[in-house]
Amino acid sequence: MSEHNSAESRNSKPSNSHLLLAVSVVVALVIVAIFVLSNRDNEQENAKFKQDVVVPEKTPAEVVNTARPELATEVEEPTAPEPIVEPEPVTEPEPLPQREPEQPVAAPLPSLDNSDVALSEQISNYLNDTAMDLVVTDDMIRRSVVFVDNLAQGKVAKNHFPVSKPQDNFMVIEDDIIITDPNSYERYTPYVNMLNAMSTAQLVRTYDKFKPLIREAYEEIGYDGGEFDLTLQEAIGELLETPIPETSLPLLQESVTYKYAYAEWEQLSDAQKLFLRMGPENMKKMKKRLQDLKVALAK
Template sequence: MRHPSEDGRMSNPEVVTKTQRRMHWGVGVAALVMLFAGVGTWLVLRQSATELPHPSMAVIPKPSHPGLAPRAEPPLPSSAEMDALLRTRLARASLMPEFATWLKEQDLLRRFVTVVGNVAQGDSPREAVSFLAPAGTFEARRKAGKLVIEKQSYARYDVIGKVVGSLDMGVLVSTYREVRHLAERLHMETARPGSTFDATLHLAFEQVLAVPVIDGDIEVVPKGAMFVYADPKLEGLTAAQKHLLRMGPQNLRRIQGTVREASQQLTQQASRR
C-alpha cells in the first residue's frame, strides 16, 4: 500500500465500490487536539496585556547598572522536568482515560509547540503526534454513480473529538500561563526572526475555525494513486484543514466549539477585571 502524500490526499490503490486504506494522515488531524493545551493564549494577551509581560521583557531583564550586558537566560528545564510539570497540571483537564494515556508521551511541550507551528502554516503535524494514529481503515463507497466518504470512516476519530470536548478550559489556560515563557523559548529555536508563539497560536486557531462543517456526503475522485476532493474549494484547503474535515462534522463541531467556548470564557474574565 502506498503512503499518503504530505498534502493529506487519500490513497487510492484501486478504484472499487468500497475502498479500504489505513489513514496514517489521520494522525495530522488528531494532532490538532494538542492545540487546546494552549487555548486562549492570544486572547489572554490581547484582553489583558498588562497581566503577562511581553516575551522580550521576560527573556532579557534590564541590566542593574548602565553599560552592563543583560544576564543570559538560564538553561531550559530538561524534557523530563517539563513533562512532569505538565502531567501534574493537566491531570485534571479531562477524566477520560485516553487523555491520561496521551500525557504519558515524552517531550509534551516541544510537541505542542511543533504542532502549533505546523498547523499555523497549514502543514500536517503528523510526525509530532504519531501516537494519536486512529484505528480502523478509511472507506469510500459508491452512491448515485459517485464515490463518497463512508461515514463509518469518521467514527475512527470519535475518541479524539470526545476528549477535546471534555477538556476543562480553566485548567488548560492556567497551565498555559505557567509554561508560556518556556513555549516561547522553544518556539524561538526554529521560528523566523520577529515571530512570536502567541501570534503563531492565533494563526493556528484561525486555521481550525475556517474549516467548513459539511453534514452531507462528500464526493472524492481518484487521481492517480490518490483520492482528492471533487469540490475544488475543499481540495484547496490546507493539509491541516483537510485533516480536520476528514474527522467528520460531529467531531469538527466539538473541536471548533471548544475554541469558541474558550474565547468566550477569556473575554468574560477580561470584562470582570
C-alpha cells in the first residue's frame, strides 16, 4: 500500500504551489547573483578609480606671523635672577681749592712831588679842553689841600686857588644904592659847569684814588693825614650853610673894595662871601652838587 502511493507521486504532475515555490527560489537566486556580480564590478571600478586618481600630497601650510614686529617677541624661558652685587663705595675726590677772581692791579701812585701829570690825566678823562684850561696844574694836590683846609675855617687861601681866577673884574651898578652887577655872576658860570661836568661818582673815584697822596700833603702842613676826610666835609658844610639872597644886596664902598651894607651878610665868613659873588643861580647849582658829594663821601 505504501509502495503504491510512492509510484503515484512520481508519475503525477506538480501542483501549482510547488511551481510557485520553485519560481520564487529561482528569482531569489537570480537576485542574489545580480547583487554579487554588481558588487564585484563596483569593486573593480573603484579599484581602477583609485589607481587613476592621483591624490595630491598635503604640504604643511606655512604659518604667517601677522603680529607687529615689535609685539611678536619670543617668550623666553624664565631664568634665575642674577645675584645682586653691592657696588663698592666711591670715594669722592677732594674739592679743588677755589681760586679767588683776580682783581685788577692798580698802577702804583707816583710820589707827591711827581703827581701832577697823573692827576691831570685822570681829570682830563672827564673834562673838555675848555674846562681843563681853568685847572691850575702846578702842585695840584698840595694846592687843593691847603685851599680846602682854609675853606673849612671860613677863609680863602688866595695864593692856593686850585683853579685860575676869573679874567673879568668884579662889577657893580651905582645908583641910589650900589648893587652887584648881574653880569659879574657870569664870571663864575664856567667853574660851575666844570664841576657839573664831572659826576659825583667820578669826583669820589678821583678822590679815593689819590687819597694816600692827599693825606701825605695834609701831614706836611702839620695835621694827622687821616683827619682830612673830616676837614673836607667841614669845608663843604661851610659853603652849604651860605644863605642864597632873593634880591640884589646893597653894597658899601671902602677904598677900592666893597662890603655888604647889611650886617647879617657882612658877618658871613670870607669863604661864604666869596660864594655869594657867584650869584643866586650858580649858588643853587653848586649847592646841589656839593650836597650830593657830601653824602657820597660819608658812605
